[in-house]
Amino acid sequence: MKIFHEHSWEVSPQEARKIQLELKSRIDFVSRMNIEDIDTVAAADISYHKHDRYLYAAVALFSFSDLKFLSSHSLKMQSTFPYIPGYLSFREAPPIIEIFRKIDTRPDVLLCDGQGIAHPRHFGLASHLGLLLDIPTIGCAKSVLVGEYEEPPQERGAASPLIFKQKKVGEVLRTSSHVKPVFVSPGHKISFEDAHEIILRCSPRFRIPEPLRVAHKIVNEIRLNDISDDKFFK
Template sequence: MKVRSLHRWDLSPAEAKKVQEQLRSRVNSETPLDWDRIRLVAAADVSFSRKSPVLFGAVVLVHFPELTLHSVYYRQAEARFPYVPGFLSFREAPVLLEIFDALPVVPDVLLCDGQGVAHPRFFGLASHLGLLLDLPTVGCAKSLLVGEFEPPGVEKGSFTPIHFQGREVGAALRTRRGVQPVYVSVGHKITLPDALELVLKCSPRYRIPEPLRLAHQYVNRYRETRETVPVE
């Protein structure tokens, strides 16, 4: 699928910050999701070993709403940017974009392991990928990066808003009764209510949405054994 090229990737943290501040105005958080057209949900994840500078990426495609596996695509690449809170996309996006560039099909929506606009400069990994792929994307993180929230009810489906600098940037969503919530935020071309509904519909039994669980599972096996499991 087509991948936009809006900037270079060999940047300093200061330059990366300027890119984020420049691109954040282009994020679309008002377009409703066209539910009748959602057939393929994608999820992306990156894995690496403590010693090696190599990053392994995987993009999983699952049928919606069945959540059964459609296919998996992989790639490995040298990390060119360190992990710095607030700059995750400059480390992980490059290898993931190489995978998307080779994707033979276009997913209808992408689930990302990280924040969307619930970010210091309102431009986390999910927003960055969404803009470069021109796809609806959702940020679904396991921990908070910025903002404050009240604990949501213990029931599955309950959620509370995440506020940051006077704005509502996302929500803490309980995807399973009595477990820690996940932190959902708009990536691009989707609304927060639709993002929450999608994450919930993708989480039939575990805290982490099925597409992201599969992506994590497959990318780790790829990193450990270099085995690729296609499917189709």
């Protein structure tokens, strides 16, 4: 798969910030897709052991209508950037980009474990991946990075706007009744409405959308089974 807007990942936090500011203007906030036409939905996730130099990534593909697992691809790669709030994509996007670079599968939408435009510079992991892969993406984070919000009602499907600097940047969505909500924000080529609807449909039973749950399970299992994992040498 072709990668757009390629740039180096071997950068300093200052350079990363500059790249975010340059690329954010290219984010597309419009959904040109019709939810009823979505055939496949994919999810990407990363796993690593604290203080380990390797990152494990996985992309799981699902059918959107009945959420059936279709396939998955994974990869192991050395990290090139530390975890710094606001710069997560510079740590986690490289291995995910690598997986897509070598496969020809193009999901209709990609779910990401992190923020989309609900970011200090409106360019979170989902936005970064969406722009480089040219695929509609949705950020679905387990906790907030920026913005203020009111606690949404306890029923599944309830949501309240996530406001950052007087503007809506996402939604705090309750995917399961009486359970902590998730933070949903558009990444690229998708609207707030579609992001909300897709995340809800992908979470019929649990808090975390099924594709993301499975991707997390897969990548964690791969890391634990990797005999060359650095932890065995420490």
